[in-house]
Amino acid sequence: MLELDTVTxxxxxxxxxxxxxSLTVAPGESVGLLGPSGCxxxxxxxxxxxxxxxxxxxxxxxxxxxxxxRHRAPRELRTAVGVVFQQPRTAADPRLAxxxxxxxxxxxxxxxxEAADRVAELAPAVGLTADLLTRRPHEVSDGQLQRAxxxxxxxxxPRWLICDEMTAMLDASTTAALVAAVETYRETTGAxxxxxxxxxxxxxxxxxxxxxWKECLPAEENP
Amino acid sequence: xxxxxxxxxxLLRALDAVTAERAEDAVLSVRDLTVRFRLRGGRTVAAVTxxxxxxAAGECLALVGESGCxxxxxxxxxxxxxxxxxxxxxxxxxxxxxLLAADEKTLARTVRGRRVGLVPQSPAAHLTPVRTVRSQxxxxxxxxxxxxxxxRRKAAExxxxxxxxxxxxxxRYPHELSGGLAQRAATALALIGGxxxxxxxxxxxxxxxxxxDRTADELRRHADDGRALLLITHDLAAxxxxxxxxxxxxxxxxxxxxxxxxxxxxxxxxxxxxxxxLNALPEREFTPIPGMPPELSALPEGCAFAPRCxxxxxxxxxxxxxxxxxxxxxxxxxxA
Numbered sequence: 001m002l003e004l005d006t007v008t009x010x011x012x013x014x015x016x017x018x019x020x021x022s023l024t025v026a027p028g029e030s031v032g033l034l035g036p037s038g039c040x041x042x043x044x045x046x047x048x049x050x051x052x053x054x055x056x057x058x059x060x061x062x063x064x065x066x067x068x069x070r071h072r073a074p075r076e077l078r079t080a081v082g083v084v085f086q087q088p089r090t091a092a093d094p095r096l097a098x099x100x101x102x103x104x105x106x107x108x109x110x111x112x113x114e115a116a117d118r119v120a121e122l123a124p125a126v127g128l129t130a131d132l133l134t135r136r137p138h139e140v141s142d143g144q145l146q147r148a149x150x151x152x153x154x155x156x157x158p159r160w161l162i163c164d165e166m167t168a169m170l171d172a173s174t175t176a177a178l179v180a181a182v183e184t185y186r187e188t189t190g191a192x193x194x195x196x197x198x199x200x201x202x203x204x205x206x207x208x209x210x211x212x213w214k215e216c217l218p219a220e221e222n223p
Numbered sequence: 224x225x226x227x228x229x230x231x232x233x234l235l236r237a238l239d240a241v242t243a244e245r246a247e248d249a250v251l252s253v254r255d256l257t258v259r260f261r262l263r264g265g266r267t268v269a270a271v272t273x274x275x276x277x278x279a280a281g282e283c284l285a286l287v288g289e290s291g292c293x294x295x296x297x298x299x300x301x302x303x304x305x306x307x308x309x310x311x312x313x314x315x316x317x318x319x320x321x322l323l324a325a326d327e328k329t330l331a332r333t334v335r336g337r338r339v340g341l342v343p344q345s346p347a348a349h350l351t352p353v354r355t356v357r358s359q360x361x362x363x364x365x366x367x368x369x370x371x372x373x374x375r376r377k378a379a380e381x382x383x384x385x386x387x388x389x390x391x392x393x394x395r396y397p398h399e400l401s402g403g404l405a406q407r408a409a410t411a412l413a414l415i416g417g418x419x420x421x422x423x424x425x426x427x428x429x430x431x432x433x434x435x436d437r438t439a440d441e442l443r444r445h446a447d448d449g450r451a452l453l454l455i456t457h458d459l460a461a462x463x464x465x466x467x468x469x470x471x472x473x474x475x476x477x478x479x480x481x482x483x484x485x486x487x488x489x490x491x492x493x494x495x496x497x498x499x500x501l502n503a504l505p506e507r508e509f510t511p512i513p514g515m516p517p518e519l520s521a522l523p524e525g526c527a528f529a530p531r532c533x534x535x536x537x538x539x540x541x542x543x544x545x546x547x548x549x550x551x552x553x554x555x556x557x558x559a
Contacts, residue, residue, distance in 0.1 A: 037402055037431045086429070127515060141291030144515070168429055171289045171457035172503035177511035198431035205505040 007057035021216040030193040032203030035213030045164040049083040082153035086165035088145035098148040099133040105155040122151040143174035249277040250451035255313035270296040283452040285466035293475040303330040340413030342423040346405035350397040357393040367416040386411035474527035480548045493554040
């Protein structure tokens, strides 16, 4: 279970982005979180991805509360959660070839030896050809780069995947292809998914259930 | 509305005549527009090949296609904003000026902002972060027209009003604006010079659905005011909302141009790629087109879509000509 329990978070303690938000994702479940732009759903996604320390409230991962937060959660916990952001251009190191980008999490966790095999496994799963793997971000399209960013999120075989507006920049066909790649991964691993976005039609089609942003907040935060 | 009386009918006829006259003189007339990038090592990227289309006043043409298909390069070519290693051929006439042949001085002094207005993809990146919206609008007025300070202020406020940018927010900085207001501020900049051609390059990317609808409707209003609007987008819903015609681009070529009502209606597009693109929508079949677009530096001899096409045959080894709005050997027949 991935559980956010009355979480308050933001970038200024005096003026949090949201207060008391709660949301759970069961193992193997896919949850779509819908909200307008600027409501704070990306901040919530960052908390769920263990990348942003909440000001108050608890984050519980498979029954264990995440503690020892610094700016982010400890790395050994973060590897359980993969995350894909909206803008592949700002999420990818421009100096790395796509193959190195996908292998980066293994290198960062001292498992460089597995890199070649894992990249060879992941590239076809997200539809990247061998030729594309040798290129750097400026030599590929947004769609191709986002495919690599999805592969990178799957490199460490996370039990949870957070997709924050993963397809907002992409055309219809690439969107359908990336969603299919996520679903194939989830079918084989039983991973849970939190997909954050504003495209109602897409999230209804993609996810087991969808949650409106205001349903996450306590009643008094919804005047 | 009341039934038109005799004078009202005269007015309507007069309006029709004006509309017909406008349709004849296209605001933008593109013929055989081709853009090549020369790379080191002798490789050539065929970013746009043989684009042919007209755009009339009051009309919105949506140019749609997958990322990397050449849509944005086409827009840059029309503004003369291509990088130095680009080679163009063909013509793009607006108001007697060939945008592809014009020199930098002509483009800077008579085209950008004056004949062609650009509504940018990312208003946050387009606006100067350290200056207020008013100061940026007035700067643009100063650059485009020689007017005194008071007239400048008025012109800036008028442009803001035309773009539905609230006057009370004029003295704010870009970071104090929501995404929708930033988009309107950028649109106001594009409207100042009274350009008859608006190029909107992915104006709705990253906006939520309500804002997409609002931004699209506002662009449509500018077309209804007599401007020609070229909407470059991968957002098929936005195209469906406001476009009169849809041009589908694949691997640098326009493969189909169709009236929007036919394209999105029960008849549907005729090119298999266009059909695939529509079927990938979550409200339709949600199945991707298999494979990926070819490299623009290594295009096949024949139809570029053939390797991904369910209908491909040996005929497709030769490139289909673009006739009657379509380039395909095996077009889908209109559904009954």
